[in-house]
Amino acid sequence: MEQVSSPEDAQVRAAADRELLKACTDECLEHERRASSQRDGGEPEPTPTDGDAAWWPNPGEDPLGVFDQVSVSYGDVPAVRDVAFPVPAGSIVALIGPSGSGKSSLIRCMNRMNDLVPSARVDGTVLYRGVNLYAPKVDAIEVRKRIGMVFQKPNPFPKSIYDNVAFGPRVLGFQGDMDEMVEHALRRAALWDEVRDRLGSNAFGLSGGQQQRLVIARCLAVDPDVLLMDEPASALDPISTAHIEDLMRELTPEVTIVIVTHNLQQAGRVSDLTAFLTVEVDPEDGSIAGELIEFGPTEQLFNRPRDERTEAYVSGKFG
Numbered sequence: 001m002e003q004v005s006s007p008e009d010a011q012v013r014a015a016a017d018r019e020l021l022k023a024c025t026d027e028c029l030e031h032e033r034r035a036s037s038q039r040d041g042g043e044p045e046p047t048p049t050d051g052d053a054a055w056w057p058n059p060g061e062d063p064l065g066v067f068d069q070v071s072v073s074y075g076d077v078p079a080v081r082d083v084a085f086p087v088p089a090g091s092i093v094a095l096i097g098p099s100g101s102g103k104s105s106l107i108r109c110m111n112r113m114n115d116l117v118p119s120a121r122v123d124g125t126v127l128y129r130g131v132n133l134y135a136p137k138v139d140a141i142e143v144r145k146r147i148g149m150v151f152q153k154p155n156p157f158p159k160s161i162y163d164n165v166a167f168g169p170r171v172l173g174f175q176g177d178m179d180e181m182v183e184h185a186l187r188r189a190a191l192w193d194e195v196r197d198r199l200g201s202n203a204f205g206l207s208g209g210q211q212q213r214l215v216i217a218r219c220l221a222v223d224p225d226v227l228l229m230d231e232p233a234s235a236l237d238p239i240s241t242a243h244i245e246d247l248m249r250e251l252t253p254e255v256t257i258v259i260v261t262h263n264l265q266q267a268g269r270v271s272d273l274t275a276f277l278t279v280e281v282d283p284e285d286g287s288i289a290g291e292l293i294e295f296g297p298t299e300q301l302f303n304r305p306r307d308e309r310t311e312a313y314v315s316g317k318f319g
């Protein structure tokens with residue numbers, strides 16, 4: 001099997017990931033700044049969805065998400081092409097496949113995170129609850145309130161543990177009991193017992209595994225419908241990894257989860273459905289990009305794969 005990703009590629013990707021993480025954090029902090037200046041008396045800035053409350057027309061729609069012939073490219077270079085699969089409400093869907101097969105590019109379509117990646121272009125349709133997420137009237141910020149994202153490297157904000165969790169509710173003008181809200185989110189993220197005595201401490205003082213659960217608590221505080229997790233445990237020790245996996249199971253079915261993982265055992269343990277991607281050469285123009293090879297129930301995909309490439313990957317012959 002040809003080696004498709006060199007150490008240089010990995011470095012370039014790691015740098016791109018750091019930029020995305022920074023862009024995402026900056027965007028959130030800027031959003032907070034604007035929200036608080038509005039509360040101090042300024043006029044609220046209109047969003048593209050103002051006056052269009054029906055942009056989320058069918059909360060009960062299932063499948064909750066649909067990828068329909070989705071392709072992502074960077075500049076003129078295709079990264080992943082013509083991917084189609086559903087995300088049933090309440091399920092955990094795993095994306096697996098070798099490095100460079102487009103897993104991150106795809107998962108980032110589901111909350112418009114590719115908007116923050118310079119040069120990224122998305123074609124095809126990504127439906128969420130029946131709404132085309134890339135339709136002009138859809139506000140990416142609104143999307144990201146409902147569809148939270150957890151990255152490989154935890155990105156707590158430079159604030160206290162408490163303020164990290166209170167962040168989203170404050171931006172949204174939450175009027176209820178904030179202490180209760182913070183405790184509830186930290187409990188749901190299985191972090192409360194470890195931090196209850198130091199809520200005012202800086203989030204950067206937490207271990208990597210705790211920071212990741214804090215980021216999950218921060219997402220949960222705005223009551224998301226979906227959590228996207230891009231290799232959420234790949235930088236964590238086995239105990240923290242087990243925490244995250246237990247947590248995922250507890251969050252469903254209220255929250256639907258899409259997870260990218262390069263850890264096949266993890267996909268096998270936690271997911272209901274699995275999408276296997278690999279890098280293929282287009283027979284027409286010779287271009288190389290990720291393609292979806294097989295999608296199905298995790299148990300079937302691992303034990304009775306339909307495609308020999310899936311078989312080779314899940315049995316550890318390449319990757």
Ligand SMILES: Nc1ncnc2c1ncn2[C@@H]1O[C@H](COP(=O)(O)OP(=O)(O)O)[C@@H](O)[C@H]1O
Pocket residue numbers: 009013016017074078079080097098099100101102103104105106117119290
């Ligand atoms: N920000 C980016 N800028 C340019 N190319 C990118 C960027 N992110 C990913 N790519 C390219 O897109 C392809 C798919 O990458 P990615 O979606 O990160 O795959 P995976 O998550 O499966 O490793 C790779 O060839 C990668 O180099």
Ligand SMILES: [Mg+2]
Pocket residue numbers: 103104105230260
């Ligand atoms: Mg990736």
